[in-house]
Amino acid sequence: GAGVSQSPRYKVAKRGQDVALRCDPISGHVSLFWYQQALGQGPEFLTYFQNEAQLDKSGLPSDRFFAERPEGSVSTLKIQRTQQEDSAVYLCASSLTGDQPQHFGDGTRLSIL
Amino acid sequence: EDQVTQSPEALRLQEGESSSLNCSYTVSGLRGLFWYRQDPGKGPEFLFTLYSAGEEKEKERLKATLTKKESFLHITAPKPEDSATYLCAVLGSGGSNYKLTFGKGTLLTVNP
Numbered sequence: 001g002a003g004v005s006q007s008p009r010y011k012v013a014k015r016g017q018d019v020a021l022r023c024d025p026i027s028g029h030v031s032l033f034w035y036q037q038a039l040g041q042g043p044e045f046l047t048y049f050q051n052e053a054q055l056d057k058s059g060l061p062s063d064r065f066f067a068e069r070p071e072g073s074v075s076t077l078k079i080q081r082t083q084q085e086d087s088a089v090y091l092c093a094s095s096l097t098g099d100q101p102q103h104f105g106d107g108t109r110l111s112i113l
Numbered sequence: 114e115d116q117v118t119q120s121p122e123a124l125r126l127q128e129g130e131s132s133s134l135n136c137s138y139t140v141s142g143l144r145g146l147f148w149y150r151q152d153p154g155k156g157p158e159f160l161f162t163l164y165s166a167g168e169e170k171e172k173e174r175l176k177a178t179l180t181k182k183e184s185f186l187h188i189t190a191p192k193p194e195d196s197a198t199y200l201c202a203v204l205g206s207g208g209s210n211y212k213l214t215f216g217k218g219t220l221l222t223v224n225p
Contacts, residue, residue, distance in 0.1 A: 004156070031211065042117075042200055042215030043157065056212065091156055098211030099144055099204060104156035 002026065004105035006092050012111045013082050021077045021108045025094030032075050033102060034067055035091040043091050043104075049075060050098065061086075082112045115140045115205045119216035126191055126223050134186040134199055134219045142206030146184050147213065148177050149200040157200055191223045 005024040013019050025032050031050055035043035036059075045059040051072035060067070064082075069075040079086055089109050093102035116139040126132055138146065145164055149157035161170040163179040170177045174195065176187040186199055198220045202213040 006156075033211075033213075040217065042202070042217050043213075044215070045212045048211055059212075093156075101147060101159045101162055102213060103159055104149075106154070106156045 004092055004094055004103055006090075006105035006108050008108060009106065010109050010111075012113065014113050015082060015084060017082055018078065018080045019082055019110065021079075021090050021092075021110070023075045023077070023092030023094075023105060025073065025075070025092070026103060029094035029096055029103075030072075031095045031098045031100075031102075032069055033093040033095075034075070034077050035093065035104075036061075037089045037091055037107070046077070046090075048098075079110075082110075084112050086110060087112045115203055115207065115214040117201055117203055117214055117216035119199075119201055119219050121219060122217070123220040124222070126188075126221070128192055128223055128225050129190050131187070131189045131191070133188070134221070136184040136186070136201030136216060137182060138184070138201075138203045140203045140205040140207075140214075143203060144206050145204040146179055147202045147204070148184070148186055149202065151198045151200055151218065160199075188221070191221075193223045193225050196221055196223045 034046040037043045048056040049069045064080045066078045089107040091107045093104045095102045118137045148160040151157045161177040166181045198218040200218045202215040
């Protein structure tokens with residue numbers, strides 16, 4: 001497809017487990033973003049990549065959160081030692097450049113038991 | 114710090130009843146204001162970008178306008194399929210000139 005693809009769509013994990021969320025951006029999009037969306041709230045910025053370089057990770061809630069985009073295409077958001085407060089929808093977005101409209105995937109709904 | 118406030122939080126309309134959603138913003142140097150539509154269980158879908166005060170964009174029953182302090186999303190003769198959460202976001206020219214700051218959204222319900 002031509003859009004941003006995220007997997008898995010749903011993830012249930014026990015507290016303390018590690019999880020990995022995947023994002024396939026639109027082909028050719030240089031910029032890639034991760035957002036966290038709580039129920040009834042707007043998305044909140046987590047981190048930003050320009051190609052393979054992570055230019056901003058100021059929104060990551062703790063050092064348990066780690067993101068990478070090693071070849072400048074697919075990105076993975078990893079959460080170590082998950083906590084209940086990590087439960088949320090994690091959205092990935094991509095854009096041609098940093099200030100162009102961002103196009104979002106349908107997100108991964110993460111539930112920590 | 115960029116801030117976005119959307120009102121109302123929720124809006125119920127009858128089919129055909131026109132109305133407007135508000136997005137008030139505070140930003141250091143607006144580089145763009147974005148409107149998105151989000152359906153349940155889906156990611157935000159891009160609708161419009163506005164760059165400067167006085168600018169207007171239209172798409173079907175939706176029209177977005179921009180002033181120096183706020184943006185409006187006007188919905189003319191809405192249909193039930195327009196029911197969704199509408200999100201507003203700003204891109205500022207401060208330190209993070211690529212990070213979108215979102216409001217909480219307006220949940221629009223259009224009854225047949």
